[in-house]
Amino acid sequence: MRLKLVPSESNWDFFSTSKITLGASALAVIASVILFFTMGLNFGIDFKGGTTIRTDSDISVDVGAYRDALTPLNLGDVSITEIFDPTDGNLNAAQVRIQAQEGAESVSIDMITSVKEALLATDSTLTFPEVNSVGPKVSGELVQTAVLAIVAAMAAVLFYIWLRFEWQFSVGAVVALVHDVVLTIGVFSLVQIRFDLAIIAALLTIVGYSLNDTVVVFDRVRENLRRYKTRPLRDVLNQSINETLSRTVMTSVTTLIALIALFILGGDVIRGFVFAMIWGVVVGTYSSIFVASAILLRLGVTRDWSKEQGDPAAEQAEA
Numbered sequence: 001m002r003l004k005l006v007p008s009e010s011n012w013d014f015f016s017t018s019k020i021t022l023g024a025s026a027l028a029v030i031a032s033v034i035l036f037f038t039m040g041l042n043f044g045i046d047f048k049g050g051t052t053i054r055t056d057s058d059i060s061v062d063v064g065a066y067r068d069a070l071t072p073l074n075l076g077d078v079s080i081t082e083i084f085d086p087t088d089g090n091l092n093a094a095q096v097r098i099q100a101q102e103g104a105e106s107v108s109i110d111m112i113t114s115v116k117e118a119l120l121a122t123d124s125t126l127t128f129p130e131v132n133s134v135g136p137k138v139s140g141e142l143v144q145t146a147v148l149a150i151v152a153a154m155a156a157v158l159f160y161i162w163l164r165f166e167w168q169f170s171v172g173a174v175v176a177l178v179h180d181v182v183l184t185i186g187v188f189s190l191v192q193i194r195f196d197l198a199i200i201a202a203l204l205t206i207v208g209y210s211l212n213d214t215v216v217v218f219d220r221v222r223e224n225l226r227r228y229k230t231r232p233l234r235d236v237l238n239q240s241i242n243e244t245l246s247r248t249v250m251t252s253v254t255t256l257i258a259l260i261a262l263f264i265l266g267g268d269v270i271r272g273f274v275f276a277m278i279w280g281v282v283v284g285t286y287s288s289i290f291v292a293s294a295i296l297l298r299l300g301v302t303r304d305w306s307k308e309q310g311d312p313a314a315e316q317a318e319a
Contacts, residue, residue, distance in 0.1 A: 010242045014289055015234055015297060021290040025179055032186020039189045044196030045077060047143050049100035051133045053115060054083075057092040058125040066094065069118040075099070075111070077194065146200040150181065153207050165218055166302060172295035173214045176287040180210045183283050184276055198273040206280030209255075213248055213288035220244050221293075225301060233301060237293050245289075252285045 045052075055061075061082045070078055077099040083091065098115065112131060120126050154174055161170040181203055188195050220240040228236055256278060263274040 007246075010245060011238075012242060012245075013238055014241050015238065015294065018290070018294045018297070022294055025287070025291055028186070029179060029182050032182045032189070035186045035189040039192070041185070041189055041195040042192040044194045045079065045097045045099050046196040048077075049133075050077075051098050051100075051112065051131065053096045053098070053112065053128055054130040055094045055096065055119060056127045056129055057094075057123050059092060059123060061092050061094045062122065063094065065122045066096065066119060069122045070096070070115060073111070073114055073118060075115070142197070146197070149200065150203060150207070153204055154178065157207065157211055161215070161218075164215075165222060168296055168299040168301055169218050169221075171299060172292040173211060173218070175295050176214055176284075176292035177207050177210055179287050179291050180206055180280060180283045184279055187279055188276070193272050193275060196272070198270070199276050202273045202276035202280065205277060206284060209281060210284030210287060213251075213284055214292045216247065217241055217244050217288055217293060218296075221296070234297055237297055241289055241293060248285060248288070252281055255281050 055066075063080050063082060066080050067078070070080075075098050079095075079097040081095045081097070083093040083095055096115065096119070098111075116126075116128055154177055157177060158170050158174045161173045184203060184206060188199065217240060220243055221237060224231075224236045224240050224243075225233075259274055259278045259281065263271060263278060266274060
């Protein structure tokens, strides 16, 4: 028996509540901006500066013991990650990342010595082959680069959709992407999950995922506009969303199943990234239906398809 999350043939009117959904999206975006400027983000070491210490050992890495040993030092944000190398099965290595202390560009030499002594108390075979510091200047450059990466991705999407479709499609897609990114930043401000370079990677992934959903719907809209040249745009959009709804929902649900499993079982290291992806899949699916298409409906479309040949049978049936 085939699993169907939505009926094969549906006929829902997705624009009957468009004022409510667009209004709710606008309020959510405004709330996210307010949260960002009032609560800010819980920036990680990547953006605040700090020190990373690599450890090598003769025995297996015990991340919990490392964390317990460093807790009395009150170092603030500390991240401990076990390093895996598929080419070296006997590697017992970890990376300890410590945020820059208040008023200092990086962790002091005395503090690094205290960290080493605390870790050696848990494992006397430990060695420290690398100690690197990231100062506030480098962190500031990372913030600028991250913002530029997201803006460049948006600009590329705007240009690509403009070339592939019409400018109205392009505006709808970009508004939906901005909506997804701003809401994700707002959620991170609200829950204060650590915001680091991995979350930037998640934001760029969300842009790609949301765009994929939107392009699938827009492709069907373009096909149906060529097929039904006199049908009202609202009906064409509704039909296109209904025709792609089963694919959209099935893709999102299966993706969410994998992400939720990673969120529960993947450990603390990737939890922030996976949380951003789960949220991004949900809002990306929502925005492709209720934001991008609603914007397209309000902007309208120039139906200059004279150079394209539609489906004569369908046109005849429509007439």
